[in-house]
Amino acid sequence: MKHQLISVWILALVGSTPGTLAAATPSPAAALAHASDVRDESLADLVFNAILSDDSARYDAANLRVSARDGVVTLSGTVHRNAIRQRMGVVARAVQGVVRVVNLLAVDPR
Secondary structure: OHHHHHHHHHHHHHOOOHHHHHHHOOOHHHHHHHHHHHHHHHHHHHHHHHHHHOOOOHHHOOOEEEEEEOOEEEEEEEEOOHHHHHHHHHHHHOOOOOOEEEEOOEEOOO
16 A cells, blocks of 8 residues: 555656556567667668669669568669669668568669
């Protein structure tokens, strides 16, 4: 009983309730999911920047979209030549952390 009173008193001092404190603390699963999302975003950014740094691929990256999920990188959008499509896949595979590349880039020669 004494510990409950102290807890209620402390919560009253900080202006919160036990439910709001629990809601503010993410569950371990939610924290892990967030960390995974951050890693996926970072990997997608690394791949996109690697393609932008490549002399052959950078000029055709205007319509490129890069996403990542658990090390699997997906390239989508359009490029003007099949050689550029293939090069972007090669560059993406060379980035550390990439497990597999799904190359969905379409070739539109216009």
